[in-house]
Amino acid sequence: xxxxxxxxxxxxxxxxxxxxxxxxxxxxxxxxxxxxxxxxxxxxxxxxxxxxxxxxxxxxxxxxxxxxxxxxxxxxxxxxxxxxxxxxxxxxxxxxxxxxxxxxxxxxxxxxxxxxxxxxxxxxxxxxxxxxxxxxxxxxxxxxxxxxxxxxxxxxxxxxxxxxxxxxxxxxxxxxxxxxxxxxxxxxxxxxxxxxxxxxxxxxxxxxxxxxxxxxxxxxxxxxxxxxxxxxxxxxxxxxxxxxxxxxxxxxxxxxxxxxxxxxxxxxxxxxxxxxxxxxxxxxxxxxxxxxxxxxxxxxxxxxxxxxxxxxxxxxxxxxxxxxxxxxxxxxxxxxxxxxxxxxxxxxxxxxxxxxxxxxxxxxxxxxxxxxxxxxxxxxxxxxxxxxxxxxxxxxxxxxxxxxxxxxxxxxxxxxxxxxxxxxxxxxxxxxxxxxxxxxxxxxxxx
Amino acid sequence: xxxxxxxxxxxxxxxxxxxxxxxxxxxxxxxxxxxxxxxxxxxxxxxxxxxxxxxxxxx
Numbered sequence: 483x484x485x486x487x488x489x490x491x492x493x494x495x496x497x498x499x500x501x502x503x504x505x506x507x508x509x510x511x512x513x514x515x516x517x518x519x520x521x522x523x524x525x526x527x528x529x530x531x532x533x534x535x536x537x538x539x540x541x542x543x544x545x546x547x548x549x550x551x552x553x554x555x556x557x558x559x560x561x562x563x564x565x566x567x568x569x570x571x572x573x574x575x576x577x578x579x580x581x582x583x584x585x586x587x588x589x590x591x592x593x594x595x596x597x598x599x600x601x602x603x604x605x606x607x608x609x610x611x612x613x614x615x616x617x618x619x620x621x622x623x624x625x626x627x628x629x630x631x632x633x634x635x636x637x638x639x640x641x642x643x644x645x646x647x648x649x650x651x652x653x654x655x656x657x658x659x660x661x662x663x664x665x666x667x668x669x670x671x672x673x674x675x676x677x678x679x680x681x682x683x684x685x686x687x688x689x690x691x692x693x694x695x696x697x698x699x700x701x702x703x704x705x706x707x708x709x710x711x712x713x714x715x716x717x718x719x720x721x722x723x724x725x726x727x728x729x730x731x732x733x734x735x736x737x738x739x740x741x742x743x744x745x746x747x748x749x750x751x752x753x754x755x756x757x758x759x760x761x762x763x764x765x766x767x768x769x770x771x772x773x774x775x776x777x778x779x780x781x782x783x784x785x786x787x788x789x790x791x792x793x794x795x796x797x798x799x800x801x802x803x804x805x806x807x808x809x810x811x812x813x814x815x816x817x818x819x820x821x822x823x824x825x826x827x828x829x830x831x832x833x834x835x836x837x838x839x840x841x842x843x844x845x846x847x848x849x850x851x852x853x854x855x856x857x858x859x860x861x862x863x864x865x866x867x868x869x870x871x872x873x874x875x876x877x878x879x880x881x882x883x884x885x886x887x888x889x890x891x892x893x894x895x896x897x898x899x900x901x902x903x904x905x906x907x908x909x910x911x912x913x914x915x916x917x918x919x920x921x922x923x924x925x926x927x928x929x
Numbered sequence: 930x931x932x933x934x935x936x937x938x939x940x941x942x943x944x945x946x947x948x949x950x951x952x953x954x955x956x957x958x959x960x961x962x963x964x965x966x967x968x969x970x971x972x973x974x975x976x977x978x979x980x981x982x983x984x985x986x987x988x
Contacts, residue, residue: 495968497947503954503962539940564943586946589953 484600485509486529489517489557491548492539497585498561500560501532504592519548521800530590530599533561533579543570546577548793553578560595562588603661615656615801616649617890620789627653630781639776642754644783645893647827650754651714653783657752658710665709665749668702673715677723682739684727692762708751716776717755717762724772742814752778756898785894786822786829793817798825800833807836812846818856820853823890888916934987941980948973 486508489502498512511526515537523531531552535545549559561574561582571582583591613619616627634641634657642650651669658667675683682692686701702711713719718729730736731751735744753776755762762768786792794814801807809817822828835843835852866906871879888902895901904911951970956964 494943494947494973497943498950498975499956499966499969500947500950503958534943536936536939538945540936564939564946584946585943588950832960 484539485513486596486599489513489519489526489528489531491516491531491537491545491554492534492562494534494800497534501587501592504588505596516544516548523548523555523557528552528555529603530558530560530596532560532562533563534585535565535574536556543573546573547569549574549579550577553887558599558855562591597679598635599816600797601660602632611656615659615794615797616652616893617792618649619791619795620784623784623789623792626654626781628690628782630779631660631799632656632715633779638652639751639753639779639922641759641777641780642752642783643759643896644754644756644779645785645825645896647825648783648785650783651712652750653781654712654714654754658712658750659712661750663709663750666705666706667710667712668706668749669712669714670702671714672723673718677720680719680723681726685730685736685738686745687739688741690823691738695740698738701736701738701745703730703747704738704745707747710750711749711751713753713776715755716753717757717759717768720768721767724769725818728769728775729770731772753777756893756897758899761897761899780806780849782896783897784898786825787820787894790818792826793822797833797899800830803847805837805842807833808843809849810845813844816846816849817851818823821847821890823893856886884912885919887919888913902911903928934984936979937984937987941977941984944973944977945982948977 488508488510489507490498490510490512492501492512498514502510502512511520511522522528529547533545533552537544540770543565545561545563547715549561549636552559558580561579563570563582563583563803564585565571566584574582581595583595589896611631612624612627620810630642630653632639640654640657641691642653644650652667652745654669655667670680670683672680678692682695682699682701684701684703686699687695689695689698713727726736734748735746737744759768759773760778763770763773786796794809794817797807797809797817797873824831832852836848839848867879867883874882888906888908889907890903892899895905901911902908903910933937948970951966951973955966955970
């Protein structure tokens, strides 16, 4: 950990010794009274200040004055005090304290405070995240991601919502990189496995646990020890698997398949889903207790269609190490009008396709050739609907148009139904009838 | 509860908390640090005793 300059305001000699021992490896300066603390604050440059509030018997919380002085200098102020009245806690925060801890747990608290501080500072300095690891120029998305980054160094589970291809995995990786956790970032797409395979992937197995288990294999939970377990598409997990995962999250121990010996793993959970978790719960597809365990802080990513400025920013980023592209005004307009149903993932494929082509100057015709006509947002109907109507009848065709619009809007709203109801000004009856048909059709496809 | 008693209780909690933290750290200290820590812990224990006596008088 980088060396920090720290001021400790503490009148009690034993408490001073405890703090300086805990802060070994950093430049810790101790002040035993307010006057000394104020002098040191004026003369020195500190990153963090640890403040006791009542400095000696009969003192009237004079430590509060040091907080105000330190906060004014941009110092991260942490109160470590035995004062626990709401009035004093409120006052300390009002004066600029960033954290307030009860005295007596320094062994665990101080290390945690320093770790969080370093990570937070790194996150604040990492403005270029949005130009390298998680590309966006959209102010709303930047603000949401920056807010999520504040929780990166904590153990809080994070839930990322948003349509497919919006960068949920990239964001999860960035959050892991800013977590300060020294373990690996382990990602698993829950939708890519059957129940049995998912269980084997997550928990691992012993040799001979099932037919084909020729060797023992470490599960993802164990691989994520002291790191992050990213569960993508968690909404697709069966209720049975959810129950098993919940137990592992709660106890941080689990049994690999075929093993009677429990394994322990200190993993942090980041999950993602393109569906509305509340809706999944309402439909009995997600356990409420699992949801409670995975949604400490939730961030919703907007579809690319709602952050148009990112289209060219991302296109530029995708070509930064290779062939650069140039778009005509018409091509740009068409790209801006396009709905990008596959979001960033689709844009990446599109740019890769153009980059592999013969020329670098891209015109409207080329863009049109690669992007689906029906997805242009200007409202032109898809070319195939007339043929569909001829084949299935007008009523079925209208139903399809209505269903496609509802589905697209739901996707663009990250599955939040209330937004779709408001956007499209439709009745709940129509929305639910459409969703029911979609579920039935999906079930039919699986069968 | 009057202000004096409140302050005495605060003082008592604070000193006990420091003693607890010191006890937790003790095992990881070097011999020289242990000596210093023990001296400070003894002094703190004495202050705790005096504070309890003061509390007793104030009660």
